[in-house]
Amino acid sequence: MKAIILAGGVGTRLWPMSRQQKPKQFFEIVNDKPLIKETYERLLKLLPSDKIYFSISPSFDKLLHDALPQISSDHVLIEPEKRDTGPAMGYIAAIMELIDPDEPIVFIPSDHDIKDEEMFLRTLAVGDALVKKTGKLLDIAVTPTFPSTVLGYTRIGELYDTIDGVEVYNFAGHTEKPPYEVAKQYLEEGSYLWHANYYMWTPCKFMEAFETYAPEIGKVLREIQHSTLRQAQGIDTLFGLLPKISFDYSVTEKMDPEDVLIMKGNFGWSDIGAWDTLFDHLSDQGKNVTKGKCLMIDTKGSLAYAPENKLIAVLGMEDVVVVDTGDALLVCPKSRAQEVKKIVSRLLENGDSDLV
Numbered sequence: 001m002k003a004i005i006l007a008g009g010v011g012t013r014l015w016p017m018s019r020q021q022k023p024k025q026f027f028e029i030v031n032d033k034p035l036i037k038e039t040y041e042r043l044l045k046l047l048p049s050d051k052i053y054f055s056i057s058p059s060f061d062k063l064l065h066d067a068l069p070q071i072s073s074d075h076v077l078i079e080p081e082k083r084d085t086g087p088a089m090g091y092i093a094a095i096m097e098l099i100d101p102d103e104p105i106v107f108i109p110s111d112h113d114i115k116d117e118e119m120f121l122r123t124l125a126v127g128d129a130l131v132k133k134t135g136k137l138l139d140i141a142v143t144p145t146f147p148s149t150v151l152g153y154t155r156i157g158e159l160y161d162t163i164d165g166v167e168v169y170n171f172a173g174h175t176e177k178p179p180y181e182v183a184k185q186y187l188e189e190g191s192y193l194w195h196a197n198y199y200m201w202t203p204c205k206f207m208e209a210f211e212t213y214a215p216e217i218g219k220v221l222r223e224i225q226h227s228t229l230r231q232a233q234g235i236d237t238l239f240g241l242l243p244k245i246s247f248d249y250s251v252t253e254k255m256d257p258e259d260v261l262i263m264k265g266n267f268g269w270s271d272i273g274a275w276d277t278l279f280d281h282l283s284d285q286g287k288n289v290t291k292g293k294c295l296m297i298d299t300k301g302s303l304a305y306a307p308e309n310k311l312i313a314v315l316g317m318e319d320v321v322v323v324d325t326g327d328a329l330l331v332c333p334k335s336r337a338q339e340v341k342k343i344v345s346r347l348l349e350n351g352d353s354d355l356v
Contacts, residue, residue, distance in 0.1 A: 007110035012341040013274035016328035025110040080239040086250040087242040093206035101204035115268025138200035141193035147183035152195035171260035213254040276337035
């Protein structure tokens with residue numbers, strides 16, 4: 001099995017820390033290591049280094065090698081431009097098929113925190129075996145803890161099997177980013193899990209799926225393959241022809257459920273997608289979460305991140321987010337942390353792209 005660490009995103013909901021020039025996966029948001037380094041070192045406990053690849057945007061090449069100088073360039077796949085997970089995963093599948101079409105690959109987001117590493121790695125191993133045995137697409141989903149409107153929901157059917165402590169279910173459908181009331185119903189029903197963006201299959205099967213369910217993408221991916229084999233120019237131009245669409249919309253929602261299996265990821269997962277989810281993941285029974293020099297007086301359920309050589313003092317507040325990066329300061333109710341990307345949009349509209 002090969003693992004491809006996806007590190008091309010920006011993470012606008014974690015502004016002002018996460019920026020276009022240095023997004024969240026390259027910061028020490030959770031512990032004393034960048035998220036991408038934690039992800040890589042976690043995988044090294046299961047796979048040799050030559051089985052681990054990275055998918056990044058062109059501007060992140062230096063950031064990656066600063067965080068992980070030991071990574072060789074031939075294990076870094078540079079996505080020509082950002083066009084969502086459909087083209088990104090398709091591009092990787094096209095390249096990986098040229099290396100070994102039938103060896104399973106797993107897509108690993110670079111910005112997740114995992115509390116139970118042993119269970120996480122065991123789940124990947126079970127998925128690897130199941131792909132080889134069944135030929136089906138394997139997806140890892142996690143139990144939702146609140147009605148999120150920014151995550152996809154995977155509906156599970158009957159239990160397929162329990163393997164090495166990992167529950168595997170039949171696939172019963174996928175809904176991407178439902179409205180709040182629908183998400184709330186999903187939680188109450190109990191048969192829906194959060195889609196965690198860990199897909200496992202072989203490169204050959206991924207390519208077949210694109211050609212079947214998204215033929216306009218599959219056609220361009222084949223042309224990219226041919227250009228790669230000929231070492232020809234024009235891959236960037238071809239990639240620019242691909243639509244901006246997620247893999248979930250372009251392929252997963254169109255697939256026959258019989259061709260998909262879902263593994264329940266019981267390994268203490270958080271996508272670190274916004275300041276409120278980060279708080280929920282790090283807080284001990286609702287206690288304040290702080291990083292840097294922070295003074296919290298008569299303040300409850302809040303998060304404060306201070307820059308180096310600066311004090312943040314919070315007095316008499318409850319459920320707030322205060323993040324100072326030196327050149328920008330965010331203060332908002334924790335309940336509205338998912339809306340931070342509105343600030344990024346407004347800054348871009350105002351021509352303040354240097355702050356984004």
